[in-house]
Amino acid sequence: MAEPIITFQNVSKTYILYKNDQARFKALFFKPRNPKTNKALNNVSFSIDRGESVGIVGDNGAGKSTLLKMITGVAFPDEGEITVNGKVAALLELTAGFSLEMTGRENIYLKGYILGLEDEYIKEIEENIISFAELGDYIDQPVRTYSSGMKMRLGFAINVNIEPDVLVVDEALAVGDASFKRKCKDKIKDIIAAGTTVLYVSHNADSVKEICPRAIYLRKGSVIYDGDTADTLKVYHDYKEAQKKKK
């Protein structure tokens, strides 16, 4: 049996919607009584094995982003437990999370340290990142001088070159011009072929089918179906059709 690399155990996450700013201020000192809440994830459990590629489908607001944020370590669950064994690279918001006054090169190191990499290792992959991002001499300029396309390329290059154990990809990812887009797609395919665990979020059924043999369907924070991609997509479509008919 393959070892699980990501496990979610009865994970729930509730966002508290404060009535107003006073209520929020009060909540600093007292627990709010019967607050309005939004359950973003409700008792979600699943496990993903090393090397598996899993698609995540669902409508807007189904909890996909919350789920991904938890895997990347940005958000935290209220209940339940999440284990992720390995480096996570996220191709989500590529322009975010840079220190703008630092140079591109320094940001590579910053990102590396956050991921717990050693100096030597970062030095090794540094050149790969720089050549992949096609930044040229700009690499030693502060990131604030970069265009948004350059920032995205750097963000992408860092994430794919750290040899992640888990790669989180949002299909709606924009990485600049067509030729670079192609390069990115190829790189993602290489990574998948190399046996990296991939989590793929998409609205596009075909691309999920192409990449992931397994898919999870989320609706209103709950896992509705988890299994073969074809089956999951069928459940998803049936539900959508039913919704349409109702209207």
Added chain:
Amino acid sequence: MFTSIFKEHRGFGKQIFLLAKNELIKTYKGAVIGPLWAAVKPAFTVFVYWFAFSVGIKALKQVNVHLNGLEHAAFSFDFFTFMFVGIIPWFFIQDSIVQGAKTLRTNRQFITKVKFPVSTILTYTGLSRLFVHLFLCVILYGYIIFYRVSNGNPPFDWYDLQFFFYCPLLFFFFLALSWSTAPMSAFSKDFESLIVSVMSGVFWLSGIMYDSYSFTGPLKWAMLLNPINFFANGYRNTFLYHRGFWVYKTELIIFAAELIGVTLLGIFNYNRLRKKLPDVL
């Protein structure tokens, strides 16, 4: 649970220095005299206070200090020197509290977008303020040497070394305070505004323009409870009073208790709010 802040800092030291450096660049970049602004603003403030009290109101020209325990005869200083030594730590304290409360909000890209050791944000912004403080301290020390020589005293004094006792404590105390105030301000803008409003008044309640040792009765204790006085007096112990930090034990013990309290409270608040921060920012 108690180690989470410590854990976030492990192996991140070099990055903290780099980020602190860049915080400074961010502040002073684009200005013609650049980092000199760090000195201009405090210098102007000092001038204004001196002008208002010594020249304008004509009330404060000399300050006489009677130290507790009578281990010394009374000191007499001109108001400018007395205030200057006390106000240098105040500049750091004010910035630490006001900026420290806002820090998480202004650095939210590290909290809501990527995984980041959040408590180090407080450390590197604090560190960048410490650099400015050290710069001001160099100017202060230059003035002190000038002051001593012009009064016929030797320029250096062994007690000057106490700076290396007070300054790290100053940094750590207000860092630990920001473990509480920063996440709370991130949560509620009202809390942030509360801190900013209170700070402008705290200056006058602290012994910076006057001698906090000069009180008796309940006020004496109120002064001892204010940690800002500990530092204002500490810097004066170092540069003016030739007095060891261990001499006034009551003051030292009260401060030590406050330091422990603030640290524990900071760890508690940070851990309580850390995981909710990405949701509210």
